[in-house]
Amino acid sequence: MQRAFTKMHGLGNDFAVFDARAQPFTPTPAQARHIADRRRGVGCDQLILIEPSTRADAFMRIFNPDGSEAEACGNATRCVASLLGRSATIETRAGLLRTRTIDRAVRVDMGQARFGWQEVPLAYAMDTSALPVGWDGLAHPVALSMGNPHLVFIVPDVDAVDLAALGPVIEQDPLFPQRINVNIVQITSETAVRHRVWERGAGLTEACGSGACAVGAALVKRRLTHATLTVHMPGGALLIEVAEDFAVAMTGPVATAFSGVIKL
Template identity: 45%
Template sequence: MNGAGNAILVLDLRGAGFLPAPEDARALARAPGLGYDQLMVLSDPRAPGQDAFMTIYNQDGSLSASCGNGTRCVAHYLAALTGAEQFRLATSAGPLAARREGPLSYSVDMGPPRLGWRDIPLAREVADTGSVELEKFGLPPASCVSMGNPHAIFFVPTIEAFDLAAIGPVLEHDKLFPQRANISLAQVLSRDAIRLRVWERGTGLTLACGTAVCATLVAAARASLTGRRATISLPGGDLVVEWRADNRIVMTGPVEVEFSRRLTPELFAP
């Protein structure tokens, strides 16, 4: 599936009693036709009222605690199976509530942002996580936010002025980020519109990243660059994000089914 262009592979292992190992996730990413940005593995609920537990892998086999675009895709997959309109999905970072807004549109309550330097996390104490000097590549200070995974957002006059493919992997592995970081270049167009390009931790350049758009809105609103609701445009499409008065962030956007198949050993033949 894809969510605003973010390539999502949904693997339903409910009832199977096991999870892929990191090397399995890497093998799936290399299998012909199965390349993905995130792999969303569904397993049995761990608490009453949940529809499924989601384990989220990046292309390199590393784990991610949250993926907004992937969660919308999972909701659409479950809607097709059950006809339900609302879903409660769990991750290692906590529960996520998803709701169908239209035939191919879903919203996800991504929960509250985490803004403390320990919560992001950063490797050292920072007085203001909204303005963190990295002093690399001529970039302005970063705004650092966690949405269950760490993000560093750089507000620039124009995205095209920087080569994200070159600077992304360097900043992802900067010593300031003990768990690495998602790196975003953001260009504010108006009080309710932002352009965004994302280097995704463990994946690389991506057409969209749901947690990045949430982190970017928080960073922009904290800096009074926008209000608390904006349309954020990525190469894969637009996502609408709102930072509500109750401190929770709701993201709304499209999903698309590309294909469905059963995995067989032949898919992984050299």
């Protein structure tokens, strides 16, 4: 079987995008690993499927390199909107996301950040604004859902944290029944922060759109920054806007690297 794909990225957070509207395709875990492999496959942080939707312009499915399926991905949403070639409403497992193209950038309304312990979810009730837990110097994170689960740790220096070692430990802690994305953030001003992320099922990535939204919502929740801020990640920056009801929007660039066909 052969499948055509488009390789895209948002700030280095890269995707193999498959248009499955006319020809259905659901990758097996083995196929997902093969496609994501940077030496033997296409190479990507996630596989993205564009499927038909009865509620929106398209349905977007997100597969991690380990074959697990994610609920939301902000950078992938922007890439799909760019591939569709217009402002669009995109259905995901996390709900409907509205996008708008602005010059070479795409804006996505990511929906409301949710802070209920059952909404994250956590294994049991606790204060999500400052969890009474810690791992090797990382402590008291904010827990929230942006359609997918996130932890946000505020640290003095994001470069001083061994996220490659701590990320998988925290991701798979029994406190998080659906595993969790691990974000660390350094506040540099009231309108700018530095951000690194360990993505659930993918590992270290150059950028994470839903993670940047989670960071913005968490910092506004703790009243540490303005509601509009620039989140700087290794791959580049996103503009994050947090409304009074904690609805979050993000704006940033996307790019197409190449197109091709892969044999599965």
